[in-house]
Structures are given as C-alpha cells and as structure tokens.
Amino acid sequence: MSVNMDNMVKVFERPRSLTDAQFSYCPGCHHGLVTRIIAHTIDELGIQDRAVIVASVGCSVTMYEWFRCDGIQAAHGRACAVATGIKRVNSNLIVFTYQGDGDLAAIGTAESIHAANRGENITVIFINNQIYGMTGGQMAPTTLLGQRATSCPDGRNAQLAGYPIRFAEVIAQLDAPVYVTRQALYDQKRIMAASRAIKKAFQCQIDGKGYSLVEILTNCPTNWRMSPVESNSYVMNQVVGTFPLGDLVDRG
Amino acid sequence: MTGNEAMAEAAICAGCRAYFGYPITPQNEILEYMATRMPGVGGAFIQAESEVAAINMCYGASAAGVRTMTSSSSPGISLKMEGISYLAGADLPCVIINVARGGPGLGNISPAQGDYFQATKGGGHGDYRMIVLGPATIAEAIEMVMLAFDLADKYRVPVMILSDGMLGQMMEPITLPEPVDPASLPGKPWALTGARGRHPNVVTSYAIDPGDLSQINTKRQSRYHQIEEKEVRYRETETSDATIVIVAYGTVARIARTAVRMARSQGIKLGMMQPITLWPFPYAPLRTLSSRVNTILTVEMSAGQMIEDVRLAVADRAETPFYGEVGGLVTTPKDILREVKRNVS
Ligand SMILES: Cc1ncc(C[n+]2csc(CCOP(=O)(O)OP(=O)(O)O)c2C)c(N)n1
Numbered sequence: 001m002s003v004n005m006d007n008m009v010k011v012f013e014r015p016r017s018l019t020d021a022q023f024s025y026c027p028g029c030h031h032g033l034v035t036r037i038i039a040h041t042i043d044e045l046g047i048q049d050r051a052v053i054v055a056s057v058g059c060s061v062t063m064y065e066w067f068r069c070d071g072i073q074a075a076h077g078r079a080c081a082v083a084t085g086i087k088r089v090n091s092n093l094i095v096f097t098y099q100g101d102g103d104l105a106a107i108g109t110a111e112s113i114h115a116a117n118r119g120e121n122i123t124v125i126f127i128n129n130q131i132y133g134m135t136g137g138q139m140a141p142t143t144l145l146g147q148r149a150t151s152c153p154d155g156r157n158a159q160l161a162g163y164p165i166r167f168a169e170v171i172a173q174l175d176a177p178v179y180v181t182r183q184a185l186y187d188q189k190r191i192m193a194a195s196r197a198i199k200k201a202f203q204c205q206i207d208g209k210g211y212s213l214v215e216i217l218t219n220c221p222t223n224w225r226m227s228p229v230e231s232n233s234y235v236m237n238q239v240v241g242t243f244p245l246g247d248l249v250d251r252g
Numbered sequence: 253m254t255g256n257e258a259m260a261e262a263a264i265c266a267g268c269r270a271y272f273g274y275p276i277t278p279q280n281e282i283l284e285y286m287a288t289r290m291p292g293v294g295g296a297f298i299q300a301e302s303e304v305a306a307i308n309m310c311y312g313a314s315a316a317g318v319r320t321m322t323s324s325s326s327p328g329i330s331l332k333m334e335g336i337s338y339l340a341g342a343d344l345p346c347v348i349i350n351v352a353r354g355g356p357g358l359g360n361i362s363p364a365q366g367d368y369f370q371a372t373k374g375g376g377h378g379d380y381r382m383i384v385l386g387p388a389t390i391a392e393a394i395e396m397v398m399l400a401f402d403l404a405d406k407y408r409v410p411v412m413i414l415s416d417g418m419l420g421q422m423m424e425p426i427t428l429p430e431p432v433d434p435a436s437l438p439g440k441p442w443a444l445t446g447a448r449g450r451h452p453n454v455v456t457s458y459a460i461d462p463g464d465l466s467q468i469n470t471k472r473q474s475r476y477h478q479i480e481e482k483e484v485r486y487r488e489t490e491t492s493d494a495t496i497v498i499v500a501y502g503t504v505a506r507i508a509r510t511a512v513r514m515a516r517s518q519g520i521k522l523g524m525m526q527p528i529t530l531w532p533f534p535y536a537p538l539r540t541l542s543s544r545v546n547t548i549l550t551v552e553m554s555a556g557q558m559i560e561d562v563r564l565a566v567a568d569r570a571e572t573p574f575y576g577e578v579g580g581l582v583t584t585p586k587d588i589l590r591e592v593k594r595n596v597s
Pocket residue numbers: 057058059060076099100101102103104127129131132133134135140
C-alpha cells in the first residue's frame with residue numbers, strides 16, 4: 001500500500017520547542033508527560049524565544065537539554081530564587097521553574113514560599129510524586145501516611161515524620177499569588193485539564209499578572225515498584241485523597 | 253560616607269544593576285544604600301529571605317547578563333558558599349562583599365580576619381577558585397569594587413571583596429570614580445536573553461559524564477592559571493632597605509602603615525608588603541623580597557591564616573614570626589611596633 005503524505009492531516013507531532021534529545025525519564029513516568037505538555041504550551045503561546053527554563057535537582061535535572069529555549073540549572077531547592085533573579089533583570093523573559101517535591105517543598109521551602117509571597121511574575125511547575133526519585137526513592141515531604149519509601153521502609157509514620165505537606169494550600173494562604181492549582185494526569189480528562197492549567201499559568205505571566213503555581217500529582221513507577229498502569233490507579237485512588245484536585249486561587 | 257556606603261556607590265558606578273542581600277551587622281548600610289539607590293538607576297533590588305536566596309538571585313541575574321552583587325558578613329557568607337560554588341561551576345561573574353566580623357559561629361560584630369581561609373581556599377565545595385581582594389582604606393575599597401566587576405566579567409568568576417567591620421563602618425572623604433554606562437560594557441553572548449535567532453544558551457555546573465566534567469574543569473583551571481599570571485596585585489612600602497618586613501592585608505595593613513612610620517622615625521628599617529589580591533596571592537614577589545630581608549612578620553586579626561601562604565612563599569629564606577589578635581580585638585600600631593622590636597635582634 002502506498003501512502004500519499006500530502007493528503008494526510010498531522011494530528012500529533014513533536015512540539016517544535018523540543019530538541020531531538022531523548023528524555024532521561026523512566027518509561028511510563030509522568031515527568032515525560034509534563035515536560036511534553038510544557039513544550040506544547042510554549043509552542044502554542046509562541047514564547048520559545050523568550051522562555052527561560054529553570055531546572056532543579058531531581059529526575060528533571062537536565063530539562064534544559066530537551067528544549068530549544070535558554071535554560072539554567074539551579075542548586076537543589078533554589079530554583080525560585082534563581083528565577084526571581086532572572087525575571088527581575090529582564091521582565092521580557094518568560095521564566096519558569098520545574099521542581100520536584102523534595103526540591104520545592106523540603107530543601108527549597110524558604111525560596112519557594114518567599115518568591116510566591118513577593119508575587120514574582122514567574123510560573124512554578126511543581127511535580128509532586130511523593131518521593132525522591134533521583135536519589136533512589138527516599139521519603140519526600142509529600143509522601144503519604146503509610147506509603148513506603150527507602151527511608152521509611154514500614155511506611156510513613158506521622159509520629160516520626162509528620163504528615164504529607166499540602167504545598168499548594170500553603171501558597172494559597174498568601175495574598176500575592178494569582179493562580180494556584182493542583183492537577184493530575186491519571187486519565188485523558190485529567191491530562192487535558194492539567195494542560196489547560198499549565199497554559200493558564202504561563203498566560204498569567206505573559207499578561208504580567210504575577211506568580212502562579214501548578215502542582216501536579218505524578219507517579220514514580222520505578223521507586224513505587226509499580227507498573228505505569230498500577231501507578232495511575234494509585235494516584236487516582238490513594239494520592240488524590242490526601243491532595244485534592246482543583247484551583248485554590250484564581251485571581252487571573 | 254561610610255566604607256559600606258562607598259562600596260555600594262562604587263558598585264553602582266561600576267554598572268552593577270542587580271543587588272540582593274539580607275541584613276547582618278556590620279554590613280547593613282550596603283543593603284540600605286542599595287534599597288534607595290538601585291531604583292533610581294533602573295536596577296533590581298531585593299531584600300531576600302536569606303543569604304542563600306540572595307546568592308541564588310545573583311546566580312539568576314548574572315546568568316541573565318547583568319552586573320550583579322551581594323554583600324554580607326561572616327555568618328551570612330558561610331550561607332552563600334553553596335551559591336558561590338555554583339557560580340564558579342557555571343562560570344558566572346558576581347561580586348560578593350564580606351564585611352567580616354568575629355567568629356566562629358555567631359561570634360561578634362567586631363572587625364576580624366578569620367574568614368581568610370574560607371575566602372581564599374575554597375569555602376564552598378569543589379575544585380574552584382575565587383579572586384579575593386583585600387582593601388585597607390575606603391579609597392582602595394572603591395577602586396577594588398570597580399576592579400572586581402571588571403575581573404569578574406573578564407574571567408567569568410566570582411570575585412570577593414574581603415573587608416571587615418572597621419572599614420565598613422569608618423568614614424573618610426572620598427572621590428567617586430566616573431560611572432560606567434552598563435550599555436557600554438562588552439556583550440555577554442552566553443547570557444540568557446531568550447533563544448531568538450540563535451542556539452539556546454545554557455548555564456549549568458552539571459556534567460554527569462566524568463570525561464566531560466574533567467574537560468570543563470581543566471579549561472576553567474587554565475583560566476585560573478591565567479589569573480595567577482596576570483592579576484597578582486600588592487603594594488610594598490619602605491621595603492628597599494628594610495631588614496624586617498610586615499605582611500598584612502586589609503585593616504591591619506592600614507594600621508601597620510602607621511607602625512612603619514613610627515619604626516622609621518626610631519631608626520628601625522621596617523617595611524611592609526600588603527597583598528591586595530589575596531587570591532591570587534603574591535607568592536613570587538614575597539619570595540623575592542624574602543631573600544633580601546632577615547624577617548617577615550605576618551600580622552593578622554586572626555590566629556594565623558594568611559601566615560600559611562606567607563610561609564609557603566618564604567620557605568626558609570627568612571624568619572617568619574606571626575602576631576595576631578583574635579575574637580574581634582583590633583591591633584594597634586604600638587602593639588605591632590612592640591612585635592617588630594621583639595623580632596629585630
Ligand atoms: C544540597 C543537596 N542535597 C541533596 C542533594 C541530592 N538530591 C538530588 S535530587 C534529590 C531529591 C529529588 O527529589 P525531588 O525533588 O522530589 O525530585 P524527583 O527526582 O522526585 O523528581 C536530592 C536529595 C543535592 N543534589 N543537593
């Protein structure tokens with residue numbers, strides 16, 4: 001059978017703002033999905049030549065290698081301070097951070113809260129996979145009660161390790177943020193909603209409105225020791241119970 | 253103007269358009285001066301939530317191509333060390349002022365020189381170097397802040413001004429330099445300005461492959477060697493006929509100048525060598541000097557840190573006694589003269 005490409009309509013393609021380099025994420029990991037959604041958003045908004053990626057330390061550490069955008073690698077937890085420095089000296093740039101839960105909600109707590117509290121005109125993408133992926137599956141500040149990790153082998157115990165921190169809610173307490181939302185990716189509907197949220201967060205920045213945070217409940221099939229399909233069910237049935245989905249602040 | 257305000261104004265003159273800091277005595281006047289001055293020149297100013305945040309804001313602003321500065325005092329400089337290592341690892345220029353105080357720990361707010369090791373021998377992690385300048389007077393501090401920005405840009409390295417609470421708080425009449433127009437400075441093609449019509453620029457210190465990191469580090473080391481060859485600065489006073497020479501930097505050098513005058517009036521052939529670049533340290537000039545004199549007396553407001561570099565340079569060509577005050581006590585010309593006399597036989 002011969003196929004005439006001229007008559008075909010392209011319904012799916014690699015976002016133009018991505019390079020040809022392969023992601024280093026594990027198969028079935030939501031990191032890859034979010035990274036792709038961001039690239040697609042950058043295409044849609046036409047900001048490839050203004051976007052600056054602030055990569056953090058975690059499984060997404062080399063994020064800047066996959067985009068045809070300027071990028072910078074921030075020290076563990078410091079991404080929001082780095083983004084602040086860039087945006088304050090060049091407001092024409094569209095600056096976003098991409099941070100894990102260890103990065104944003106543990107070691108970077110101060111930088112994350114204060115950038116939000118100053119209302120920095122940046123976009124923060126927060127990957128909540130309830131685990132330290134890159135270092136091999138230790139407990140994160142977001143690990144669920146009872147959820148196992150290598151540093152809480154019997155499951156997280158509130159007496160020893162406190163409770164999973166709901167960071168979007170923390171940020172939502174502040175007066176400055178314009179858009180704070182929590183999203184997930186366990187089915188097609190959720191993926192579409194998360195995509196819209198990410199686009200809206202970038203749009204807030206483009207319009208000069210101020211700080212936005214998109215927390216995304218993601219999986220870590222490798223360290224959860226689950227198949228990607230099982231991990232999707234786990235997010236839907238367990239994780240969402242601790243981290244309710246939806247917009248927390250919308251002043252956009 | 254206080255030394256702190258003079259250093260802040262010198263930074264503005266040098267074209268610094270981004271300053272991030274956190275309050276700590278005795279450097280608060282730099283932060284406060286920048287808070288009023290920066291908006292007027294269209295620059296960025298933030299009182300950050302910590303010294304860690306401040307140095308990382310510098311990392312971002314510098315990566316975006318702007319002349320950037322932060323300042324603090326000893327405990328805050330300890331917090332900046334992570335960021336300084338990242339600046340060095342990402343080849344970013346930045347100026348850091350340490351208005352040093354007594355330590356370790358919270359110590360006190362008196363002037364001290366206990367941060368020499370931290371400034372010149374690493375402080376942060378990894379194989380890096382930082383240019384360190386030690387001003388003795390406000391006029392020198394102004395000159396060195398201007399120089400610091402030029403060196404930082406030229407070599408793409410962090411540069412530290414290692415001053416102390418004495419210099420920061422004192423007042424002196426000064427003349428300010430001709431201001432530099434930031435737009436007239438050489439371009440930074442590596443800066444993050446948006447990938448428009450060019451390949452993306454990336455600022456990172458990360459190289460997972462040891463071969464890659466080795467190559468990057470080796471290249472950086474060759475820049476360090478260039479700095480060691482070209483940028484050593486020092487000042488010699490009354491050394492031509494001296495039999496004994498004081499080595500001192502910063503505030504101690506200022507005090508020792510008076511000691512030299514006093515000694516000379518008493519017929520003692522005392523000279524002084526003041527290292528201006530603490531890194532690169534003036535090993536070669538000191539080596540040359542050491543073969544002409546009997547004694548090289550190192551004076552510091554510490555238990556003895558620079559003395560290690562002095563002894564490295566001098567080896568056994570001359571006697572190398574040490575005199576130091578610790579804990580934020582400031583030495584006097586009389587104390588120094590007493591030590592000199594003890595060492596001239
Ligand atoms: C100062 C510092 N401490 C610790 C580390 C080690 N480290 C690297 S990634 C990481 C945790 C990453 O977890 P998270 O932010 O949740 O990202 P994920 O890998 O799960 O996406 C840690 C602790 C580091 N690089 N720097």
